Amino acid sequence: MQYEEIIEIIQSKRRFGKAYGRDVTAEMMERLEHPETGMKIIHIAGTNGKGSTAAFVSSILHAAGFVVGRFTSPHLIRFTERIVVDGEEIGKDDVIRLGERVLALPMRQETTMFDLCLGMAVLYFKEKNCDFVVLETGLGGAKDSTAGLSVVPEVCAFTNIGYDHTAILGNTIEEIAAEKAGILKKGTHAVLGIMDEKAADVIKKQAEILDVPITNVDNLLTKISTYEIPLNGVFQRANATLAVGVVETLFNNHCGYLGDNFLSKKEEIIRQGLAEAKWPGRMEVLSEKPYVLADGAHNPQGVEALFNSLKNMFPDEKFVFLVGVMADKDYRAMMRTMYPLADTFLCATVDTSRSLQADELCQNLLEDGMSAVVSGDLLDGLQKAIALGEEKGERIIIFGSLYFIGEVKAIFEGGSIHLPEYE
Template sequence: MSRYAETLDWLFAQLPVFQRTGGQNYKIDLSKTWAFMEVLGHPEKDFPSIHIGGTNGKGSTSHMVASCLQEAGYRVGLYTSPHLVDYRERIRLNGLPCSEEFVVDFVETWRTHLQRLELSFFEMSVGMAFVYFRDMHVDVAVVEVGMGGRLDSTNVLHPLVAAVTNIDLDHQAFLGNTRAAIAGEKAGIFKPGVPAIVGERHPETDAVFRSHAAQVGASLQFAEDLAVTLTPTDLLGSYQAKNQRLARAILAAQQVFPVSEDELARGLLHVAEQTGLQGRWQVVSQEPFTVLDTAHNVHGLRETMAQFTSMGKGPMHIVFGMVGDKDASAALELLPKDAKYYFCAPAIPRALPVEALTILGEALGLTSCAYPNVHAAWGAAQSAATSADRIYIGGSTFVVADALKPKSAS
């Protein structure tokens, strides 16, 4: 086993990881993160940043912003989560993941403090990213919120712009049971004197954002209200239009790193190429048409299913799995009744057992078979499909992650 693999095993084994096990590792304050920043010499103060949260689209928006800044010639750090295939996807410089050596050296250098402070996996990762950005002398870093905002470990930043994509019901056990409550948590990234931008309006959340912005002394804009001319992007999901509108508003709101319209257009046209983004309406085959998408809640699946069902006329095959803390019944109700389903479970402890998913699907009249893993389900869909058919793979970020990994790894 390589030193890098051993280091990752240690990182994942230290404390429960929300990505894998769920909410028992959700922190109630930022005290440990602040303590870690002090130990590290406060790297969060050593680079300008752009902070992006929200229910859906924050990853895509972050990659769009980073790509445009790269196109303008800046040295751009990018921190996102979760990763799909390799942990190093979380920490990038001009689209390239940090080195395996950096990950190993960081953990070896700070291991005593990581253990003494009893940091979570996410707290460790945030500290690692911020040290990397400092050490690599980035001009600016684009940082995606992990979950929520107010109590998220990334919220030690004082950014150039704080943005929230949209609000819908997700992670209610930790963020609240209403859109207004969730908006309050996500508005926690607003800072005094820092432009705040919200991508999408909603009657339940607009007043919450206005109130929080006023309380902290932040100017507030809704990107939905801005007159913006959208340009082509290599991110092909129909939902990316909203993300592009927000990305443009974010870059316009900060004055430190100018980006011309030509640079914006080129950056938006080459997002995946320049930042390594995967899993967002990622077309992996044309015959049969096969697309992977990380949409994993009602808000996201409503958009992806509308696009998928509108493309072509061939029979539909849907490879689908979820994690146990999502509203699987509500998600399944959005899926087309005339598709054939290949239910599976992603290879993480949080996964919804495929037997439970099958029972829920049967109750809704969905025609399905159950499979032991994502690749087995995908293989069955490929075997059943003709070149004119359509295959969708999704339901969870971790289903897409398993699909992108080699069969032996997943």
């Protein structure tokens, strides 16, 4: 098969299967003769910040001299972004080879796109002899595909937990946290990020049931306050703190494995790893003149974090917002949160079947008393936002969906956007 054919087949798979992803993965690993055996896994669950935390952890471990595999989703522009070893995306030839292998498996249970991607990732990490593998859950925890691997993770890390996918995970913070806590297995170590106390209590209770030791990272926040964090946003320091907690837990539990080099240069390695971390599409500045910032905030909690970061970075400023959202998100709550900072909302339609149409989003915003305009296609929306920002002397902020941010980045990287000339 050609690369494009493989990608089309994989991406055409259902988003949610009939069976739990955990059970599908268990069957897949058995049919692949358990390539995950012996892997040292860092498993990350939460509502927001999983990808950033995975990027920080991977970068620190790479700075310590280890070969690190990272599996995250969704991708922004390229499918290959999902499977990375030491910062390098999987090659197209490897996607073809491994994609054909997982697609050919005589599975009893239906596979989703996520299941197939995870199977390819595990095979690839095995081939690359990764010292550590960082896995981001897809949805939830207990029933997630990443929970179906047979090995016990070295560390289970939990980012902030909020309301998202409530139809699947539950209607309360406690119910959602219980689902996330399902990644815990006897023999692992839990590291809790900065989160709602009610969510933390649920995870701690599950950890106690399984006799899993717990590390809280609150005391590390001050410790790393002087460290250089290349990712914008006040919330990224919390994600970086969780990452440091994960690495220090690995060090405390596996001193011999991490080696004397890490012991003697731990602080230097952590600083270097944090400073070199990359995670595109999260408060990423796409242009300085005009100022265009894109963020993958796609639920009320993520938008609140973006709101707080913008207030902190640019006090008393108003912004031109270009937004595109999924129909299954609480988009009205998201826009109400951002309204105090908004001059105008330009509404666009994301290029996916789950997207809310721009005219419907615009109508909802107008009904809520906000200033909103429907853009044409995304390129038209970008040009209008830039022109409006130039006219009003305001910055342009783009948010609403990771898929949307991926489309925006592709336009900027492809050079098809016209930027005004500035002296």
